[in-house]
Amino acid sequence: MTRGRKAGGVVRLVSVAVVLSIILVAIQSSFFHPTTGPVNLSTEEIRILSHFQSNLEQCVANRGLGLTAHIIDHCNLILKFPQGTNSTWYNEQFKIFEPLEYKYDVCEAILLWEQYRNMTTVLTREYLDSRPDGWFDYAAKRIAQLGADKCYNQTLCEEHLNLILPAKPPFHPRQFRRCAVVGNSGDLLKTQFGEEIDNHDAVIRDNEAPVNEEAILMKIFVAFPFLLADNEVLIIKSVIHRDFNAMIKKIRNPVYLFQGIVLRRGAKGTGMKSIELALSMCDIVDIYGFTVDPGYTEWTRYFSTPRKGHNPLQGRAYYQLLECLGVIRIHSPMRAKRKQDWSDVPSREMINNAHRAALLLKKKQAGQEGGLGQFVNCKVWGKSGPYGTGPVSGSTDMTDTRKYSNYNRWEVMPFESLREEARKHYIQMEGVSLYKMDGNKLDDLVCVKHPLKS
Ligand SMILES: *[C@@H]1O[C@H](CO)[C@@H](O)[C@H](O)[C@H]1NC(C)=O
Ligand SMILES: *[C@@H]1O[C@H](CO)[C@@H](O)[C@H](O)[C@H]1NC(C)=O
Ligand SMILES: *[C@@H]1O[C@H](CO)[C@@H](O)[C@H](O)[C@H]1NC(C)=O
Numbered sequence: 001m002t003r004g005r006k007a008g009g010v011v012r013l014v015s016v017a018v019v020l021s022i023i024l025v026a027i028q029s030s031f032f033h034p035t036t037g038p039v040n041l042s043t044e045e046i047r048i049l050s051h052f053q054s055n056l057e058q059c060v061a062n063r064g065l066g067l068t069a070h071i072i073d074h075c076n077l078i079l080k081f082p083q084g085t086n087s088t089w090y091n092e093q094f095k096i097f098e099p100l101e102y103k104y105d106v107c108e109a110i111l112l113w114e115q116y117r118n119m120t121t122v123l124t125r126e127y128l129d130s131r132p133d134g135w136f137d138y139a140a141k142r143i144a145q146l147g148a149d150k151c152y153n154q155t156l157c158e159e160h161l162n163l164i165l166p167a168k169p170p171f172h173p174r175q176f177r178r179c180a181v182v183g184n185s186g187d188l189l190k191t192q193f194g195e196e197i198d199n200h201d202a203v204i205r206d207n208e209a210p211v212n213e214e215a216i217l218m219k220i221f222v223a224f225p226f227l228l229a230d231n232e233v234l235i236i237k238s239v240i241h242r243d244f245n246a247m248i249k250k251i252r253n254p255v256y257l258f259q260g261i262v263l264r265r266g267a268k269g270t271g272m273k274s275i276e277l278a279l280s281m282c283d284i285v286d287i288y289g290f291t292v293d294p295g296y297t298e299w300t301r302y303f304s305t306p307r308k309g310h311n312p313l314q315g316r317a318y319y320q321l322l323e324c325l326g327v328i329r330i331h332s333p334m335r336a337k338r339k340q341d342w343s344d345v346p347s348r349e350m351i352n353n354a355h356r357a358a359l360l361l362k363k364k365q366a367g368q369e370g371g372l373g374q375f376v377n378c379k380v381w382g383k384s385g386p387y388g389t390g391p392v393s394g395s396t397d398m399t400d401t402r403k404y405s406n407y408n409r410w411e412v413m414p415f416e417s418l419r420e421e422a423r424k425h426y427i428q429m430e431g432v433s434l435y436k437m438d439g440n441k442l443d444d445l446v447c448v449k450h451p452l453k454s
Contacts, residue, residue: 049107053077064079067079078103112442118173121280121436124259125391126382160242173429183289202278237273248402260435374428434446
């Protein structure tokens, strides 16, 4: 539709689009059958999204410390670094220095990131059982030694995965109110932000130092209500490994495998994975130490030598977009002295409206009317037992150390012990857990139904 139009005359373009679509709708409803006529743009959705865009523009102006947003249309915008920003990051692949401007589809971004709030991001047995290719194909990709082979022998694959495979989701959407995600430059912030970070309901620490080539750990520390030594959960971000299994048997902590990875991209963008994980269980996600601090123009400060695959400008722009979409809150030394004021970040209500508008628009453009229910993207359905039942992870291969682990506290936690918001969500979702089929696909979900508690 209006996507792909170049910048310039922005306001005029939007208003022309609005007028045109009013006329189109009027003509269409009188002459054509509504389902076979040309795609009609909805003026109401465009109005809501345009309003959201101006709010975003203002938010970037207030919080970006130099970054500016330039609206192209109701869905697209460009984030620009100020002139004079030193782009010292040379991309070997494209033979260019990092660009100083980035185009984003805000509608897609809202759909993607709001979806994470309802998602299960930890791999479970019910997920593998529900996917038609779950064990044979998908599980095989999550085990390092098998390489490209499939799980011709499911027993063998189960042996690899049992240790880290809970029967049902160990964590739930809306389980925590506030979570902190601490990036790999987090240590620098310890003295300044330590207490603030510890005041969260859960802390996700992104450990980018590879444990081995493939597996990367992410730790969740939960401040409440467990004791310190036992309150750490490990999440492996890419694939399980035989050596890794041996290590897991020696520790008491629960260990799980992150589900929503994009398989071909491997361990890249691990900061994003932590945010996805956090969003799948927390209302508010505060990020610390992510080398995306606003206001810097000298990017070489962050890394001693330019490493391949680092795109600090691109990262910085994207994180700023996420903040102004209401997905994360960026905390940085540059902002420490500023008042913690989030009034320019969109409210829950505003995000919900924009999400609905973006969804309606997308459906109309695809020629699909109606069907906006919460299960509209469920491509595959599965069934599982009631909440809190089923074997706990590792129960078929329990070392003495793991027998005293607390992981079953998550996996068999009574429904009644969940936070009220999480229980409400569960009931509203009719006991259905949503999983991604593939990490970067918006539309294909695996949906597993659990019986509701009577
Ligand atoms: C940009 O960075 C490069 C590499 O660090 C440096 O040689 C150059 O002088 C810088 N340019 C400006 C304008 O700061
Ligand atoms: C499958 O793997 C298990 C465990 O390694 C082994 O005991 C069993 O014999 C294998 N089954 C077949 C049919 O190869
Ligand atoms: C997310 O869950 C809420 C219920 O808590 C539901 O109303 C909403 O439609 C869901 N959204 C998506 C994108 O699944």
